Amino acid sequence: RMRRDLGLALLLLLSAAVESNSMSPPGKPVLLGCRSPEKETFTCWWEPGSDGGLPTAHRLYYERERLEGTYECPDYQSAGRNSCFFDKEHTSIWVDYYLTVMASNALGNATSEPFKMDVMEIVKPDALGNVTLLVEEREGSPHLHVRWEPPSNTDTKSGWVTVKYELRVRQDGGNKWTEYTSGTQTHFSLYSISPGVVYTVQVRCRLDHGSWSEWSNSTCVKIPHYNQNERPFWLMVSILSAIPLITAACILVTKRKFVKQYVLPPVPGPKIRDVDAQLLKSGGSEDVDNALMINQSFPPIVAWKDQMEEYLIVTENDDGLPSNSQKRQKSFIIPVGFNLDLENIYCEETTTCQNAWEKKCNEMDRFEVDDTIKPFTSGGYVDIQRRVDNMQGADVKPVDYSRVKEVNGDNILIYEKENVPLESCGYIDVQIRGNIPEDYSRVKKVDSDNVVTLQSRHASVDTSSREKGNHYTGRALQKTRKTNMCTELIESGYVDAIHPSSNTG
Amino acid sequence: MAHCGGTNGSKLFTMVLYMAAACGAIPISDLLDRASQRSDKLHSLSTTLTQDLDSHFPPIGRVIMPRPSMCHTSSLQTPNDKEQALQVSESDLLSLVRSLLQAWEDPLVVLSTSANTLPHPAQSIISNKIQELQEHSKSLGDGLVVLSGKMAPGAQTISSLPYFGGNDIGQDRISKLINFNFLLSCFRRDSHKIDSFLKILRCRAAKMLPEMC
Numbered sequence: 241r242m243r244r245d246l247g248l249a250l251l252l253l254l255s256a257a258v259e260s261n262s263m264s265p266p267g268k269p270v271l272l273g274c275r276s277p278e279k280e281t282f283t284c285w286w287e288p289g290s291d292g293g294l295p296t297a298h299r300l301y302y303e304r305e306r307l308e309g310t311y312e313c314p315d316y317q318s319a320g321r322n323s324c325f326f327d328k329e330h331t332s333i334w335v336d337y338y339l340t341v342m343a344s345n346a347l348g349n350a351t352s353e354p355f356k357m358d359v360m361e362i363v364k365p366d367a368l369g370n371v372t373l374l375v376e377e378r379e380g381s382p383h384l385h386v387r388w389e390p391p392s393n394t395d396t397k398s399g400w401v402t403v404k405y406e407l408r409v410r411q412d413g414g415n416k417w418t419e420y421t422s423g424t425q426t427h428f429s430l431y432s433i434s435p436g437v438v439y440t441v442q443v444r445c446r447l448d449h450g451s452w453s454e455w456s457n458s459t460c461v462k463i464p465h466y467n468q469n470e471r472p473f474w475l476m477v478s479i480l481s482a483i484p485l486i487t488a489a490c491i492l493v494t495k496r497k498f499v500k501q502y503v504l505p506p507v508p509g510p511k512i513r514d515v516d517a518q519l520l521k522s523g524g525s526e527d528v529d530n531a532l533m534i535n536q537s538f539p540p541i542v543a544w545k546d547q548m549e550e551y552l553i554v555t556e557n558d559d560g561l562p563s564n565s566q567k568r569q570k571s572f573i574i575p576v577g578f579n580l581d582l583e584n585i586y587c588e589e590t591t592t593c594q595n596a597w598e599k600k601c602n603e604m605d606r607f608e609v610d611d612t613i614k615p616f617t618s619g620g621y622v623d624i625q626r627r628v629d630n631m632q633g634a635d636v637k638p639v640d641y642s643r644v645k646e647v648n649g650d651n652i653l654i655y656e657k658e659n660v661p662l663e664s665c666g667y668i669d670v671q672i673r674g675n676i677p678e679d680y681s682r683v684k685k686v687d688s689d690n691v692v693t694l695q696s697r698h699a700s701v702d703t704s705s706r707e708k709g710n711h712y713t714g715r716a717l718q719k720t721r722k723t724n725m726c727t728e729l730i731e732s733g734y735v736d737a738i739h740p741s742s743n744t745g
Numbered sequence: 746m747a748h749c750g751g752t753n754g755s756k757l758f759t760m761v762l763y764m765a766a767a768c769g770a771i772p773i774s775d776l777l778d779r780a781s782q783r784s785d786k787l788h789s790l791s792t793t794l795t796q797d798l799d800s801h802f803p804p805i806g807r808v809i810m811p812r813p814s815m816c817h818t819s820s821l822q823t824p825n826d827k828e829q830a831l832q833v834s835e836s837d838l839l840s841l842v843r844s845l846l847q848a849w850e851d852p853l854v855v856l857s858t859s860a861n862t863l864p865h866p867a868q869s870i871i872s873n874k875i876q877e878l879q880e881h882s883k884s885l886g887d888g889l890v891v892l893s894g895k896m897a898p899g900a901q902t903i904s905s906l907p908y909f910g911g912n913d914i915g916q917d918r919i920s921k922l923i924n925f926n927f928l929l930s931c932f933r934r935d936s937h938k939i940d941s942f943l944k945i946l947r948c949r950a951a952k953m954l955p956e957m958c
Contacts, residue, residue, distance in 0.1 A: 280827055305814050306825075332825040334934055336812070360937050399948025399958045400827050400941070424956060448940065449789050 264292035265348025269341045271355040274362045278394045279333065279401050279447060282326050282359055283319040286341045286352065294345035300324045301342065305335040333359040363450030365391045365403070368443050373461040382463050384430040388443050388456070401447040408455070412438035435465045774951035776892050781947050783885040784940040787878065791933040794874050797867045798926055811923075816931035817908045818848050823938055830945060836899035838942045843889050845935045846882060848906035852928060853879050855912055859925055864918045878932075885939075 267289020276282035288298055300313035313324035337359075341352040374385040386407060394401050405422040409430060422428045422443075433439060439462075442455040492499055823841055824830035833841075857879060860872035893900035914928070915921040951957035 305812070328826070328828075334823065334825060334938060358934070360934070395827070396958055397948075398827070398831055399945045400830070402944055402958075448937075449785075449792055 262293050263347060264290075266290065266292045266294075266296040266343035266345050266350045268350045269298060269343045269352045271339060271341055271352050274339075274355075274357050276331070276359050276363050277366050277391070279359065279363050280328050280395070281331050282362060283323055284326075284339060284355075284357075285319075285323045288322060288343055289350060291343075292345055292347060294347060296343050296345040298322065299342050299344070301340050303338045304332065305337075307335075331359060335359075363447050365394060365445055365447055365450075365453045367454040368445060368456040371441060371443050371456050371459045373439075373441060373459050375461060375463055381431075382433055382435060384433050384439060384441075384461065384463070386428045386430070386441050386443070388426055390426060391445060391453070394447065403445050403447055405443060405445045406452070407441060407443040410440045412440070412460075433463055435463045438462045772950075773892070773895055774947065774954065774957060776888065776895070777943060777947040777950050778957065780885060780888050780892060781940065781943040783881055783888065784936065784943050787881045787885065788933070788936040788940045790874055790878050790881070791929065791936045794871060794878075795926075795929055795933055797871055797874070798865065798922075798929060801866050802922065802926060811927050815927075816934070817852070817910065818845060818906050818931065818935055821845065821848075821904055821906060830941070834897075834899070835946055835949060836893075836897035838946055839889070839893055839896055839900040840902045840904075842939050842942050843886070843893065843900070844902075844904040844906060845939055846886050846889065847903055848908070849882060849932060849935065850886075852908045852910065852932070853882060855908075855910065855914065856925070856928055856932075858912065859914045859921070863925060864921060 269289050270287045272285045272287055274282050274284035284300065286298065286300070288296065300316075301310050302313070303310050313326075314330050315325040315327065316323070318325040335358065337357050339355040339357065343350045343352075368388055368391060371386065371388045374387070376383045376385060388405070390396055390403055394403060396403060402424065404424055405426070405428075406419060407422060407428055408417040408419045410417050420428060420430075430439075438460055440458045440460045442458055444453045444455050446452045821841065821844060823845075824833055830838075853875070857872070857875045860868065860875045863871060865871065910924075910928070914924040948958035
């Protein structure tokens with residue numbers, strides 16, 4: 241027993257010795273920070289260092305701008321352990337505080353680093369409580385109204401602080417928050433919410449441009465279903481109204497043909513005599529062409545290609561007349577019409593030209609005639625080029641077209657007069673479109689303005705004249721100058737008939 | 746800054762009439778509301794500027810930073826807590842605001858020119874914000890002239906707070922940054938004062954509209 245007591249005493253002594261060796265002055269405390277919840281008071285906290293094994297006291301000292309001296313914390317209690325609370329009398333804003341905490345024990349002191357702060361920088365309000373949610377229904381869709389109270393210790397009546405709010409909403413199960421800003425209002429409405437879903441709402445606030453408070457505690461609500469009672473009703477209504485529609489559709493389908501006849505009656509089509517409608521439907525264009533042509537007894541088209549390029553060359557002056565003998569041996573086809581182009585003829589005196597022309601025309605009479613002239617059809621076009629040439633190089637009028645109204649036999653052409661200008665004396669160039677391209681028919685006679693009598697006359701031109709180019713000239717002889725119309729065609733002039741089918745291919 | 750509001754969709758004649766009537770009687774609360782929005786923006790800008798600057802501020806600068814009592818506006822007597830502030834009359838409050846604002850006219854120019862050559866990574870952002878500061882400051886000052894015309898004559902008094910710092914904010918990088926930071930912190934404090942005073946005034950003027958407070 242003595243041995244045990246001795247051992248115990250030894251142990252105690254040893255431990256005491258050990259402990260007494262680690263006793264030391266306190267470690268340096270650290271000032272953690274300060275906070276003002278309403279811009280009127282503030283609290284600061286520190287973290288003590290090691291206490292060195294001895295009871296250690298901590299003291300906070302501060303100096304203030306515009307205030308002489310060093311002061312100690314007015315209140316160590318109100319804000320809990322290791323804190324200092326500055327009440328309204330001790331709080332000033334827009335001045336700097338220099339804080340230090342001193343830890344002291346029996347063996348020594350330790351002072352923290354100085355901490356500089358201004359109240360305006362440390363404003364952070366308390367978290368909000370008492371957030372209420374209300375579900376309202378308007379026009380069939382639910383809304384969520386969120387309401388809350390301003391932080392209880394802030395003075396919102398004098399304008400000393402301006403509180404701004406923010407809230408965030410989350411649907412149940414999800415972890416994504418949607419944030420909204422509420423400004424200075426203490427309520428907020430959410431409109432895009434779905435029934436049957438649980439919503440969680442949190443609110444926070446801040447003063448002026450200070451720090452945001454902590455989020456409030458979550459408040460949840462489940463949106464009820466409002467439309468339960470109405471849905472079956474609308475379902476019945478839609479089913480009942482669908483039945484007649486379906487029956488109507490069935491009827492329409494079964495009686496398709498009848499309906500089609502009624503709604504879309506067949507359109508009567510044109511009937512072409514002697515033309516087989518079936519052939520038109522099924523045949524190719526060649527067949528159609530043949531059918532049409534044969535039935536209407538159109539004359540076949542003769543290719544006159546070689547000869548069409550050859551023209552009667554009429555020289556410009558009196559001297560250049562081809563000799564009769566030349567003419568006689570050549571066989572040429574005078575194209576049915578030619579452009580009575582006045583500009584190519586320079587006549588100083590009309591009379592000489594007239595005479596020369598008459599000579600030419602008479603010569604042409606002797607030439608061989610190809611009887612395969614094809615007649616005009618009524619409905620072809622006579623191309624009338626009227627050139628108002630007052631012998632001084634005036635402007636050329638544009639081409640007018642006069643429609644062939646009727647063809648009597650081969651010779652008489654009556655055309656509807658269009659665009660007849662009442663100009664001073666000019667010459668008319670007449671281009672008559674007939675069946676055969678480049679055929680020229682000699683104008684035999686002109687009766688008034690509406691009848692042109694053609695001579696069916698052809699002659700072929702030989703190759704030598706081709707070298708001189710394709711120019712051809714003619715001139716309408718002006719037989720009488722007595723009328724002002726000057727739209728008379730001159731007898732023994734030539735008219736150009738252009739085959740219409742050459743244009744249509 | 747102040748403009749006359751017209752109603753949308755009204756006929757031209759009635760609108761002109763309304764404007765003529767309204768122009769003669771813009772409520773002070775409306776003017777104060779706009780002024781405090783400007784000052785709010787001003788303070789917000791200065792706060793973010795300080796954060797931008799602090800992002801790369803040399804730690805040594807904190808230690809040898811001049812004391813704020815050396816701000817060129819510190820000689821102006823302003824209220825230092827809520828009770829004092831609520832006891833100041835409206836026109837005196839406005840006079841304080843105008844004096845503070847005018848005191849920063851020249852130093853903002855100095856800040857602006859220094860920002861162009863500031864040896865800091867966020868130099869262009871800072872320079873941009875300083876220019877915004879100048880614009881808002883100018884427009885606020887103009888609006889306050891109008892406001893003071895509607896208040897007691899005391900509002901016209903402007904204390905002169907000249908800036909003696911000159912155009913130069915330092916030779917080497919450290920002193921440039923320190924001086925820039927110091928000037929900015931003085932401005933931040935003064936802009937907060939301006940903002941708070943205007944909001945007090947706004948709340949007082951809008952007695953029937955609690956949402957103004």
